[in-house]
Amino acid sequence: MTGSTSTSDKILRCARSLLIQGGYNGFSYADIAKVVGIRNASIHHHFPSKAELVRTLVARYREEAEAGIAQLERQVSDPAAQLASYVGYWERCIADASAPFCVCALMAGEIPALPAEIVTEVRAHFRSLSAWLTSVLERGARQGSLHFAGTAKAEAESFMACVHGAMLSARAYGDPGTFGLITRPLLERLAPRH
Amino acid sequence: MTGSTSTSDKILRCARSLLIQGGYNGFSYADIAKVVGIRNASIHHHFPSKAELVRTLVARYREEAEAGIAQLERQVSDPAAQLASYVGYWERCIADASAPFCVCALMAGEIPALPAEIVTEVRAHFRSLSAWLTSVLERGARQGSLHFAGTAKAEAESFMACVHGAMLSARAYGDPGTFGLITRPLLERLAPRH
DNA sequence: GATCACCTACTAACTAGTAGATAGACCAAC
DNA sequence: GTTGGTCTATCTACTAGTTAGTAGGTGATC
Numbered sequence: 001m002t003g004s005t006s007t008s009d010k011i012l013r014c015a016r017s018l019l020i021q022g023g024y025n026g027f028s029y030a031d032i033a034k035v036v037g038i039r040n041a042s043i044h045h046h047f048p049s050k051a052e053l054v055r056t057l058v059a060r061y062r063e064e065a066e067a068g069i070a071q072l073e074r075q076v077s078d079p080a081a082q083l084a085s086y087v088g089y090w091e092r093c094i095a096d097a098s099a100p101f102c103v104c105a106l107m108a109g110e111i112p113a114l115p116a117e118i119v120t121e122v123r124a125h126f127r128s129l130s131a132w133l134t135s136v137l138e139r140g141a142r143q144g145s146l147h148f149a150g151t152a153k154a155e156a157e158s159f160m161a162c163v164h165g166a167m168l169s170a171r172a173y174g175d176p177g178t179f180g181l182i183t184r185p186l187l188e189r190l191a192p193r194h
Numbered sequence: 195m196t197g198s199t200s201t202s203d204k205i206l207r208c209a210r211s212l213l214i215q216g217g218y219n220g221f222s223y224a225d226i227a228k229v230v231g232i233r234n235a236s237i238h239h240h241f242p243s244k245a246e247l248v249r250t251l252v253a254r255y256r257e258e259a260e261a262g263i264a265q266l267e268r269q270v271s272d273p274a275a276q277l278a279s280y281v282g283y284w285e286r287c288i289a290d291a292s293a294p295f296c297v298c299a300l301m302a303g304e305i306p307a308l309p310a311e312i313v314t315e316v317r318a319h320f321r322s323l324s325a326w327l328t329s330v331l332e333r334g335a336r337q338g339s340l341h342f343a344g345t346a347k348a349e350a351e352s353f354m355a356c357v358h359g360a361m362l363s364a365r366a367y368g369d370p371g372t373f374g375l376i377t378r379p380l381l382e383r384l385a386p387r388h
Numbered sequence: 389g390a391t392c393a394c395c396t397a398c399t400a401a402c403t404a405g406t407a408g409a410t411a412g413a414c415c416a417a418c
Numbered sequence: 419g420t421t422g423g424t425c426t427a428t429c430t431a432c433t434a435g436t437t438a439g440t441a442g443g444t445g446a447t448c
Contacts, residue, residue: 007427022307025219028403042428044405101303108366109300113216119368126366150379161359161376168358169351172302172320174313182355185344201393222437236394238439395444403436410429418421 008046010036012057020101023110024054024118051115058121061103065125069132079140080191083133087163087183094167094176101171105164130156137190146190155190162186202240204230206251214295217304218248218312245309252315255297259319263326273334274385277327281357281377288361288370295365299358324350331384340384349384356380 005013014035018027029050033040047053068089076082094100104125111119133156140146148155166182199207208229212221223244227234241247262283270276287293298319305313327350334340342349360376 023217023219023304025217026304026307029405030402038427039429040404041406041430045427048405050404104366105362106303108362109295109303110217110220111365111368113220123366123368126363149383154375154379157363157372158356158376158379161363162352162356163359164362165355165357165359168299168302168362169320169355171305172298172317174305174317178351181348182352185348185352189343223439224436232393233395234438235396235398235440239393242439244438390448392447393445395442397441397443399438399440401437401439404434406433407431408429409431411427413426414424416421416423418419 007036007038007042011043011046011053012060015053016057016061016103017099019054019057019103020099020106023106024114025110051117055115055117055121058103058107058118058125062121062125062128066128078145079136079143080145080187082136083140083146083159083190084187087187090163090167091180091183094170094179097176100176101167102164105167108164126160130160133159140191147192148190159186159190201230201232201236205237205240205247206254209247210251210255210297211293213248213251213297214293214300217300218308219304245311249309249311249315252297252301252312252319256315256319256322260322272339273330273337274339274381276330277334277340277353277384278381281381284357284361285374285377288364288373291370294370295361296358299361302358320354324354327353334385341386342384353380353384 011032014032015027018031018035021027029040029043032043043053047056069086072082072085076085090102104122107114107118107122108126111122114122130153134152137146137148137152137155137159141148141152163183166179169182170176170179205226208226209221212225212229215221223234223237226237237247241250263280266276266279270279284296298316301308301312301316302320305316308316324347328346331340331342331346331349331353335342335346357377357380360373363376364370364373
């Protein structure tokens with residue numbers, strides 16, 4: 001309750017942005033302390049261990065993601081527009097470098113080296129994102145606005161993989177535009193504009 | 195030249211498999227030394243720094259990848275079959291857990307935290323893989339065996355992203371089968387067997 | 389006898405995490 | 419309204435272990 005953003009909030013936000021840069025083993029308590037302006041040990045007061053800090057961070061990330069999707073469901077009703085809006089959100093995040101990678105997609109690659117409680121959290125994000133995409137695709141198919149060959153579930157997994165792969169490619173090429181280059185045809189294929 | 199596999203070979207192979215597990219910051223000289231059966235310091239005799247070790251490792255990985263693709267070009271001529279063979283290779287690697295992730299795809303996520311010389315190497319792999327896929331798709335389109343909407347280049351980038359994303363999803367779900375589940379419809383869409 | 393591959397022994401910096409002190413805020417009892 | 423107790427957030431100072439990397443020595447091989 002210390003003003004608008006508490007110290008633990010600052011720690012979480014800072015840790016998230018460091019995590020997005022280089023993964024779980026790519027940052028340390030010292031890095032966080034330097035940015036937030038407290039001492040190394042003070043972080044332990046808020047989060048007893050690094051695993052717990054990152055678990056909390058991912059849990060909060062998932063909450064925000066679910067809230068964002070709930071808002072999207074309220075504001076946009078057309079399934080094709082919902083997919084476009086989801087992709088557009090990431091396109092903007094990558095373009096302005098504010099959060100140029102999905103926390104969970106990044107950590108999915110490091111899973112064999114991650115504490116179990118974090119793996120659970122990452123897996124849950126994949127499941128819930130896939131479930132939402134499946135529901136959007138199902139609705140779109142029923143309405144006749146979205147077109148694909150197999151099941152909605154399979155198409156959802158493919159869609160999610162393509163978006164995550166596009167993040168990887170954008171990073172590999174060092175070019176934010178690559179993300180849109182890959183995802184735009186993906187949307188076009190599902191909802192052809194004539 | 196010490197017998198069939200030299201120590202530096204062993205170090206490279208070991209480092210690769212450790213890298214595939216948890217990324218650049220997910221392993222140390224000590225980890226390699228323990229597996230290979232030499233002392234920590236001996237690794238420096240072969241590779242002066244970690245950055246140099248990993249740079250060499252990626253360069254060799256790229257050589258092997260290019261050799262594999264050259265062999266594929268020799269053995270299989272049909273473009274659709276070439277794509278299927280490429281995906282099949284990864285499906286087997288992931289299923290038997292021998293090398294369940296592309297070294298460059300994994301490190302692409304960590305790029306902001308990677309030494310510059312490694313980033314160059316990773317980027318080069320993305321470019322050469324994309325170039326090969328583009329040539330296969332172009333040939334397939336010319337022959338009429340592969341079908342897609344936009345340019346071959348755009349479709350190649352999308353294909354590559356989807357494959358990399360499928361690796362990520364397989365890891366996230368802890369289920370190797372996920373890779374095939376995502377990539378099979380991808381091949382089916384490009385070359386429908388109706 | 390030079391070179392190679394390895395060794396022991398070491399360093400400086402960094403890792404997450406702990407112990408215990410301090411300073412301020414809140415809240416009661418007197 | 420002052421006193422005393424508790425809670426919270428931070429600090430300094432520390433530990434044990436790990437990190438990449440270095441210096442210099444040894445024994446075998448060409």
